[in-house]
Amino acid sequence: MDSHAIYKPIRFLKGGQVHTLARVAPTRTLLEVLREDLHLTGTKEGCGEGDCGACTVVVGELQDGKLQTRAVNSCIKLAHSVDGMALWTVEDLATPDGTLHPAQAAMAECHGSQCGFCTPGFVMSLAALSEQHPPRAIDRDLASQALSGNLCRCTGYRPILDAAVAMARMPRQRLDTPPVRSGLKALAQIAQAEKQALASRPAKPKPARSPYATPTELSTLLALRKAQPEAQVVAGCTDVGLWITKQHRDFAQVLDLTRVSELRQIDDYPHHIAIGAAVSLSEAFAALVAQRPALQSFAQRFAGLPVRNAGTLGGNVANGSPIGDSMPLLIALGAHVVLASTKGFREMPLEDLYLGYRKTALRPDEVLGWIKVPKPVPSSKGRRKGAVSSGEFCRVYKISKRFEDDISAVCLALQVVLDGGRVVSASIGAGGVAATPVRARASQAALQGQPWNASTVRAAMATLRGEFAPISDMRASSAYRSEVLGNLLLRFWLESQGTPLADVHALTASDLEAVQP
Ligand SMILES: Cc1cc2nc3c(=O)[nH]c(=O)nc-3n(C[C@H](O)[C@H](O)[C@H](O)COP(=O)(O)OP(=O)(O)OC[C@H]3O[C@@H](n4cnc5c(N)ncnc54)[C@H](O)[C@@H]3O)c2cc1C
Ligand code: FES
Ligand code: FES
Known part of the structure; x- marks a missing residue:
C-alpha cells in the first residue's frame, strides 16, 4: 500500500449503521472486505469471477429521491465503489426478532436450499x-x-423458482425504509x-494522490485522466474485476467514472439516443429495447x-x-x-474505434463519453404475420455453447431498411469472427x-461465409463460425418473411425449399 497516498475512507450504510473503513487498498474487493475485515462470512466466494452468484449482495442508491436497489456480485466489485451507498448482505434480511x-x-x-453455499446468493437475488x-x-x-446469475449445482432450480413465486404468500418486507433513506442522505451530506x-484548502503544487478517485463531474474526470494517465479507469468492473481476482493484477491508482453525472444519463434526441458511458447494461438495454422491442431476448x-x-x-x-456482445449490435445500428x-x-463510427486486437483509438488522456444510437426507421407490416414490407428490420443472434450466461462463439447483428421489396440499406455487425468487432462491408x-x-440472400450468404477468416478455439472451430454466419443471415431473411424461427418445428418445407443453396 502506498504510504504517501491520501486514502479516502469508505462509508456505507449496512444493517442500520454507518460503516467506516479507513485505508482500504484500491483493488480490494467488496467480498474481501466483508469476509476478512468485517467478518461477515454469510456472503460466500464460489468462482471469484462473477459467474456463480454465491457472493451476491444488494446495493442501494438514492436517484432523484428514489431508492434504487440492485443485486451485484461482490467478488468483482471494488470495495471503494460502494462508498455512500446502502448495502445488504444475507445477515441483514431477518428482523432483529428473528423473523425471516x-x-x-x-x-x-x-426446500430450495441444500448445500448452503450458494443459498445466500440465491436469497439475495430473491x-x-x-x-x-x-x-x-x-x-x-x-x-x-x-x-440468471446464480448457479445451483445440486437441488436443481425447480424448488428455488417455487420459492420465488411463494414469496407472494408471505408478508412483504421492504429494504427501502425511512431510516435507510435518511441514512443515505446523511452520507451524501458528509461527502459534500x-x-x-x-x-477550500490552499492550492498545492501537485494534486494529492488519491488511490481511488470517484469524480462526480465530467470536467473533474477529464482533468484527473490528463493528470494521471497511468491510473486504471474502471466503470462496473465486470471485466477489470477479473484481472484483479484471476490475473492478480494490482493497480496503484483507480479512476472510477460511475459517479460522473453527465455519463449516467440517457438523452433523447430527435434522431438518436445518447447513452452515457457509465449507464449500466441493464438500463442501456432497457433503452435499446424501448426503441426496438425485438432486442429483448438478446x-x-x-x-x-x-x-x-x-x-x-x-x-x-x-x-x-472481439467477442463482446453489444458491439455487433451497435455497429449494425450505425x-x-x-x-x-x-x-x-x-x-x-463505432467500428472505427477498434484498431486491432484489444487496441482502440482512445488516447491516454481520453475516456469514452457517450454512445449515440440512431432511432429505428418506422416499418410497415407485410402480408404474412410478422413479415416486414418496408422500413427497418433488425435482429441480433448470439451463438454460444450454453444458452444463459455464456460468451458468444459468434454474434451477428443485421439491419436492413426495405422499400418496395428492395434493400435500401444493409448494415451488419459481427463478433467472434475477427480480432475486433467488425462491420461486414462486402456482405x-x-x-x-x-x-x-431468396436469390439475393443466397448470394449474400456465400459472401458472408467468406468475408472473414475466424480462428478456431474452445468456443468453436473456424469452419463452424463461417458456416453459422451464413445460416444466421438465412434465419434473418426467413424471420423478415414472418417465419417464427424461435420454434423450428414451425418451419414449413416451402420455407426451406425457397432458400436452399
Ligand atoms: C460472469 C460474466 C459474464 C459476462 N458475460 C458477457 C456477455 O455475455 N457478453 C459480453 O459482451 N460481455 C460479458 N461480460 C463482460 C463484461 O460484463 C462487459 O464487458 C461489461 O460491459 C464491461 O463493463 P464494465 O463497466 O464492467 O467495465 P470495466 O470492467 O469497469 O472496464 C472494462 C474496460 O473498459 C475500460 N473502460 C470502462 N469504461 C470506460 C470509459 N468510459 N472510457 C474509457 N475506458 C473505459 C476500462 O478501463 C477497462 O479497460 C461478462 C462478464 C462476466 C464477469
Ligand atoms: S463468487 Fe462466483 S460470482 Fe462471485
Ligand atoms: S443448494 Fe447449493 S449448489 Fe445447490
Missing part, C-alpha cells in the same frame, strides 16, 4: 426481486431472469462537506442480471473484446461513439439495392 425475510422463509418452505416487483407480479419467467473542505442473454446491473455499456465498448478529453470531444454490398428475396 420472505426470500429466506420461502426458500426454507420450498430479496432484490421482491424489492423491485410487487410479489404477486413475480412469475417463473421473472424469477428465472432474476436468478468533505468535498467543500478539500476545495438483452437477456448478455451475462446474468448481477453482471448487467454492475457492468456498463461503455465498459463493454471500451474494452473492445452507432457513433463520442470520446472526451480536456481538449474537447471527437466522434466516430452489406451484396444486399444493397437488391430485391429482398
Whole structure:
C-alpha cells in the first residue's frame, strides 16, 4: 500500500449503521472486505469471477429521491465503489426478532436450499426481486431472469423458482425504509462537506494522490485522466474485476467514472439516443429495447442480471473484446461513439474505434463519453404475420455453447431498411469472427439495392461465409463460425418473411425449399 497516498475512507450504510473503513487498498474487493475485515462470512466466494452468484449482495442508491436497489456480485466489485451507498448482505434480511425475510422463509418452505453455499446468493437475488416487483407480479419467467446469475449445482432450480413465486404468500418486507433513506442522505451530506473542505484548502503544487478517485463531474474526470494517465479507469468492473481476482493484477491508482453525472444519463434526441458511458447494461438495454422491442431476448442473454446491473455499456465498448456482445449490435445500428478529453470531444463510427486486437483509438488522456444510437426507421407490416414490407428490420443472434450466461462463439447483428421489396440499406455487425468487432462491408454490398428475396440472400450468404477468416478455439472451430454466419443471415431473411424461427418445428418445407443453396 502506498504510504504517501491520501486514502479516502469508505462509508456505507449496512444493517442500520454507518460503516467506516479507513485505508482500504484500491483493488480490494467488496467480498474481501466483508469476509476478512468485517467478518461477515454469510456472503460466500464460489468462482471469484462473477459467474456463480454465491457472493451476491444488494446495493442501494438514492436517484432523484428514489431508492434504487440492485443485486451485484461482490467478488468483482471494488470495495471503494460502494462508498455512500446502502448495502445488504444475507445477515441483514431477518428482523432483529428473528423473523425471516420472505426470500429466506420461502426458500426454507420450498426446500430450495441444500448445500448452503450458494443459498445466500440465491436469497439475495430473491430479496432484490421482491424489492423491485410487487410479489404477486413475480412469475417463473421473472424469477428465472432474476436468478440468471446464480448457479445451483445440486437441488436443481425447480424448488428455488417455487420459492420465488411463494414469496407472494408471505408478508412483504421492504429494504427501502425511512431510516435507510435518511441514512443515505446523511452520507451524501458528509461527502459534500468533505468535498467543500478539500476545495477550500490552499492550492498545492501537485494534486494529492488519491488511490481511488470517484469524480462526480465530467470536467473533474477529464482533468484527473490528463493528470494521471497511468491510473486504471474502471466503470462496473465486470471485466477489470477479473484481472484483479484471476490475473492478480494490482493497480496503484483507480479512476472510477460511475459517479460522473453527465455519463449516467440517457438523452433523447430527435434522431438518436445518447447513452452515457457509465449507464449500466441493464438500463442501456432497457433503452435499446424501448426503441426496438425485438432486442429483448438478446438483452437477456448478455451475462446474468448481477453482471448487467454492475457492468456498463461503455465498459463493454471500451474494452473492445472481439467477442463482446453489444458491439455487433451497435455497429449494425450505425452507432457513433463520442470520446472526451480536456481538449474537447471527437466522434466516430463505432467500428472505427477498434484498431486491432484489444487496441482502440482512445488516447491516454481520453475516456469514452457517450454512445449515440440512431432511432429505428418506422416499418410497415407485410402480408404474412410478422413479415416486414418496408422500413427497418433488425435482429441480433448470439451463438454460444450454453444458452444463459455464456460468451458468444459468434454474434451477428443485421439491419436492413426495405422499400418496395428492395434493400435500401444493409448494415451488419459481427463478433467472434475477427480480432475486433467488425462491420461486414462486402456482405452489406451484396444486399444493397437488391430485391429482398431468396436469390439475393443466397448470394449474400456465400459472401458472408467468406468475408472473414475466424480462428478456431474452445468456443468453436473456424469452419463452424463461417458456416453459422451464413445460416444466421438465412434465419434473418426467413424471420423478415414472418417465419417464427424461435420454434423450428414451425418451419414449413416451402420455407426451406425457397432458400436452399
Ligand atoms: C460472469 C460474466 C459474464 C459476462 N458475460 C458477457 C456477455 O455475455 N457478453 C459480453 O459482451 N460481455 C460479458 N461480460 C463482460 C463484461 O460484463 C462487459 O464487458 C461489461 O460491459 C464491461 O463493463 P464494465 O463497466 O464492467 O467495465 P470495466 O470492467 O469497469 O472496464 C472494462 C474496460 O473498459 C475500460 N473502460 C470502462 N469504461 C470506460 C470509459 N468510459 N472510457 C474509457 N475506458 C473505459 C476500462 O478501463 C477497462 O479497460 C461478462 C462478464 C462476466 C464477469
Ligand atoms: S463468487 Fe462466483 S460470482 Fe462471485
Ligand atoms: S443448494 Fe447449493 S449448489 Fe445447490
